[in-house]
Structure formats: structure tokens, C-alpha cells
Amino acid sequence: MKPLVISSIPDSGLHLKGQFDHDIFDLADGDDAKPAQNVRYDLKVSDLESLIFVTGTLYGVFDLTCTACLERFPCHLVIPEWEVDFPLDEIENEEGLIDLTERIREDLLLELPTTPRCEDWVKDRVCPGARSAHFESSEHTAEPDAEGGAGENVWDALDDLGDSDR
Numbered sequence: 001m002k003p004l005v006i007s008s009i010p011d012s013g014l015h016l017k018g019q020f021d022h023d024i025f026d027l028a029d030g031d032d033a034k035p036a037q038n039v040r041y042d043l044k045v046s047d048l049e050s051l052i053f054v055t056g057t058l059y060g061v062f063d064l065t066c067t068a069c070l071e072r073f074p075c076h077l078v079i080p081e082w083e084v085d086f087p088l089d090e091i092e093n094e095e096g097l098i099d100l101t102e103r104i105r106e107d108l109l110l111e112l113p114t115t116p117r118c119e120d121w122v123k124d125r126v127c128p129g130a131r132s133a134h135f136e137s138s139e140h141t142a143e144p145d146a147e148g149g150a151g152e153n154v155w156d157a158l159d160d161l162g163d164s165d166r
């Protein structure tokens with residue numbers, strides 16, 4: 001994704017939709033998370049006089065290891081209401097460029113689950129390690145929250161990204 005040129009943002013705002021290579025994550029070989037697909041974005045950029053405001057949807061796929069069954073699984077990470085702003089007085093390059101890629105990279109990595117569970121991320125999957133994990137810790141009963149509420153939105157957002165007309 002090319003840097004955003006502030007002077008090129010029209011008053012009506014800018015719609016950015018596309019994808020870029022997952023190589024940007026540049027994770028260490030020993031890192032459990034492996035980016036598996038290009039990162040997709042669908043963003044609206046607005047010039048609000050004193051700052052540049054960006055909002056929209058980010059989507060990335062990572063291969064992770066389930067902490068319960070130890071199998072690898074694809075984690076489809078969606079941030080449906082991503083927001084970031086860039087105050088103009090903090091932009092230090094003369095050309096007025098904004099590097100959105102770096103912010104997208106950071107925020108997707110921050111969204112990665114710290115204790116990934118395959119069945120939280122793979123539709124209709126029942127984790128073979130779940131039973132023993134539940135037995136050991138009843139705290140996991142709180143987890144369906146992640147599936148019920150936000151989960152629906154996540155798949156909706158994914159559908160929106162599917163019909164891409166870049």
C-alpha cells in the first residue's frame with residue numbers, strides 16, 4: 001500500500017479498498033503466528049482540517065497453534081470498525097505522507113489472541129482438546145461471548161470484503 005498523500009485527499013474523503021502482501025508482518029521464524037493471506041482493507045479517509053481520520057475494516061489471516069489441542073488452524077482476523085487518526089502537526093515529512101501500512105500491521109498483530117483456541121475461530125469446529133481444557137478450568141465458559149456477539153459482525157464484515165471492486 002502506497003503512502004497516503006495528504007494533499008490528494010478530496011473534501012469528500014477518499015475510499016481505499018484493496019490488499020497488500022502479508023510479508024509486511026516480517027515475523028521471526030520462531031513466532032507461532034504465521035501470516036497466511038494478503039491483508040485486505042476497506043477504508044474511508046477524511047481530511048478534518050487538523051487531522052486525517054481513517055476508519056474502516058481490516059482483514060488478515062494467520063496460522064496459529066490452538067492452545068488446547070495444539071493443532072494449527074487459520075485465524076481469520078477482522079477488525080470491523082478500525083479507527084486511526086493522524087494529527088497534521090505530528091506529520092514530520094515535507095511531502096505530507098502517511099504510512100497506513102505500518103499502523104495496519106501493528107493493529108492486526110495486537111488483535112491476535114494471546115491464548116488461541118481453534119473452535120473460537122474456525123466455523124463449526126469442535127476442538128478435540130476442549131473437553132480436558134474445560135475440565136481443568138471452568139473459566140472458559142465465559143468465552144462464547146466472543147462468538148455470539150462480535151462473531152456475527154465479523155462474518156458480515158468478511159462478506160462485505162468479499163465483493164471487492166478495487
Ligand SMILES: [Zn+2]
Pocket residue numbers: 066067068069070071117118119127128129130
Ligand atoms: Zn483446538
